[in-house]
Structures are given as structure tokens and as C-alpha cells.
Amino acid sequence: MSDVSSASLRRPSMAKACWQLFLAESKLLIRRPMDVFNPLLFGFLVTLMFPLGLGPDPATLAKLAPGLVWIIALLSCLLATDQLFREDFDDGSLALWLLSPQPMYFLVMTRVFVHWLASGFIITLVSPILAIMLNIPMQAIPALFLSILIGSVSLIFIGAIGAALTVGLKNSSILLTLIILPLYVPVLIFGAAGVQAATMDMAAGSYLAILAAFMFLAVSLAPLAIYGGLKINLDAG
Amino acid sequence: MKSLVQFFFKLGSPNWFYKVSSYLVPVFALLSIGLMSWGLVAGLLYAPMDFKQGNSYRIIYIHVPSSFIALSCYYMMALLAAVYLIWRTKMAAIVLRSCAVIGAAMTFIALVTGAIWGKPTWGTWWVWDARVTSMLVLFFIYMGIFALSKAYEREELGSKAAAILALVGTVNIPIIYWSVDWWFALHQGATLKLTEKSAMDSAMLFPLLVMIAATYCLYVLLILLHSRAEIIRSEQRKQWVKDLVK
Secondary structure, eight states: OHHHHHHHHHSOOHHHHHHHHHHHHHHHHHHOTHHHHHHHHHHHHHHHHHHHHHOSOHHHHHHHHHHHHHHHHHHHHHHHHTTTTHHHHHTTHHHHHHHSSSOHHHHHHHHHHHHHHHTHHHHHHHHHHHHHHTTOOGGGHHHHHHHHHHHHHHHHHHHHHHHHHTTTOSSOHHHHHHHHGGGGHHHHHHHHHHHHHHHTTOOOHHHHHHHHHHHHHHHHHHHHHHHHHHHHHHHHO | OHHHHHHHHHHTSHHHHHHHHHHHHHHHHHHHHHHHHHHHHIIIIISOOBTTTBGGGGGHHHHHHHHHHHHHHHHHHHHHHHHHHHHOOHHHHHHHHHHHHHHHHHHHHHHHHHHHHHHHHHSSSOOOOHHHHHHHHHHHHHHHHHHHHHHSSSHHHHHHHHHHHHHHHHHHHHHHHHHHHHHHHHHOOSSSOOOOOOOOOHHHHHHHHHHHHHHHHHHHHHHHHHHHHHHHHHTTTSHHHHHHHO
């Protein structure tokens, strides 16, 4: 009996466990920077494709830019999320998470948050550059930056649901796109509309508030679905 | 009360569901054939012509019922998903997969009939109207759930994944509908709007109600038939199925 109780005393607190997970995952990302750069390169490449397809006329590009930059950010987030849990699933780390005394809800939340820092946040940082390349009016840049900053959190957390549900499958990227893109509709609508409003010198605050509401909904509820998806695949393994 | 609980408990067993449904199939087959022939004849031949749209409005006798079911099928699927994830009832998973297929088919019919109606009325096959767009998103959600349920080699895993995705969709669908409505209000152009629909004449409305009832019966019939086929497929190694085939 005494052994059991001392073992439970030595159990690290939940906050400490999440912090350690945060540090470990961040270290892994710093040691493999290409994982962070690939979605960025993808974003720049797609930005190159639009003028080639639509023509280089600055006025046309400026008109379409809010929607285009948002779609680029959305696809980059989606692509970056495909492999989110794959490696941890294959090497058994996820099974250990499940066995650990810490609540999966917070472990999952921490893991996805680190992933957002490495993908959504980085994409947010370069989005003004992409927007300027597409000739967006300068007054829309702050709204664009903020809307992608807030919106990408929802995008990554919703995308992680798809990544968790397909983690045990071999060719999952098309399937992930098919199940996740319809769920991105509200975020895209309000993100692009907010930037559009800012290009016309209108206030974008209400759009950002709705995006923030989506963000809180996604951050609080998505970990439940992610946990469910991971558990299915772990039980199968 | 106890017998009611027992009834639902038994309904969870594929064997029992198969037996009970074999009595229900002919009932719903007769009901849907009867009501549908009545509704179609009344709607296509006897209902008066619309003074604005002429005969082209008659497609609502297929379009409206299928749109109804396209939406209500999702609620049923979400309910089954919750039942399956909580109680692990095998039958709930089988009917859930049937719902995804039939729901996708109904949404597709609603979209196609809408496009056919749009050509003479709006002058174009496709308009990015709020309801059309929401329906299209709903179609993709159904297809995503169906594709996910088929992606796993082990059927049980596919059903669980599909059930979770269906519940995620339940949270999302009202938000999607609301944002698409809002998006349409923001971008709405001056074109392509029918003048306000006057209250429907009862001579037109009655066949529509009959068709809605008929399509609901058809929907139940299709769910039963699809589920029965799925039961036979997934239980093919069980003794009772072997006895049945003999």
C-alpha cells in the first residue's frame, strides 16, 4: 500500500507534465526546421501561381487578395496538420500518453498548441508578405495579420481532429482534406470578410470577435474529438 | 416501461433487427409506392399551373421532400452516433453508415433538382445562393463521413471514426448554416431573386404534403434495405446468417 501511495505522490502535477511536453515537442521542432519551412514554401508557391493564372494586373489581384491569402493560409495549415500525430503514433508515444496518469485532454491541447506555434503562427508571420505580393491595400495589413493569427488557431485545432481520425491509415492526406475542408467554411467566411472590410476602410473588430469565438470553441471542444480519434486508432494497434 | 427498454435493447441485436425489419420492409414499400404514385399524379397532372413559373415549379414535388430528408437524416445520424459511442450498440453503427449513404444521395437529388429548376427560373444552372451553398457543404460532410467509414480495414474502427466525425459535424452544421446565410447577405447581388413567394395554394400544397410523407416512407425503406444488406455482410460468419442462406 505504502508503495502505491508514494508512487502517486511522486506523480508530477498536470501543469508540470504539460510544460515538459511543451519543451520536448519544441526541441524536436527546433532540431528539424524543415518541417516548419515546408508549409511556408508551399504558401509562397501557391502565391506565385495566382498571378500566373489570373494575370498580373495589380487591380484584379488587389480585389481578390483578401480571399486568396486566406485560402493559402487555410491550405497551408491543413497540409501541415496531416502528419501531426503520425510519428508519435508509430513509435508508441501516444500509447504512453494514454497510459500516463495525466488527462489526455490537456496533453492533446498542449501538443496541438505547439503544432500551431510551428505552423499556424509562422504562416501568420509571413501572411503580410504574401498579401503585399498580391498587392493588397496597406490599410488591410493589420486586420489580415490579426484575423489569420486568431483564425489559424481554429484551423489547426479542427485540422487536428482529422489528423487524429486518420492517424492509423496509410494514404490519409486526400481523406483528411475531404473530411476537414467543409468544417473550415465558417472560419474562412469571417476571416476573408474581415480583411475585405478592412480594405474598404471599415472596422474589422466584429469579424475578429467572431473569429475569436470560433477559436475558443475549437480549443475547448476539439481536444475531446482528437482524444476520441486517437483512442480508436490506439485500441486498434 | 420495462418492455419498452427491452425493445430498444433487442433492437441493438442485428439478428433481431433483421427479423423485425423483414416485416417492416413490405409495409414501407407499399406505403411509399402508394403515396408516391398518388402524390406524383396529383402534383404533376392535377395541380394548377403556377402563374409566374409555369410548369417548371412542379419539380418542387421532388425537390422539397428530398431537401427535408437531407437535413433530418443528419439529426438521425448524429443521434445514432451518440448512441453508438455511449452504448456500443452494433446496430447503431450499421444504421449510421446507411444514413450517411442515403443522406448523401438525398442531398445530391436536392442539389440536382434545384439546378434543373434554376435553369428555366433563374436562367442559370448554378447560383451561389445561401441555401444552395449550405446544401453543397452538407453533401461534402456526408461524403466525408462515408469515406472515413470505408477507409478502415476493420469495420468497427471505421464506424467509430465516422461516429466521432458525425458528432463534430453536429456542432459545426448550425455554425456553417448561420455563417453561409450571413455570407450571402453580405455579398448578395441584385440579380436572380424570385419575387416573394405567395402563400401556396392548397391545390398545390396538398400533393406536396403527400410527397413529403411518401419520401419519408421511401427513406425509411431505403435505410432498412441498406441496413439489412450491411447486416448480412458484416455478420456473414455468424451461424444465424449461415442458416438463413441455406
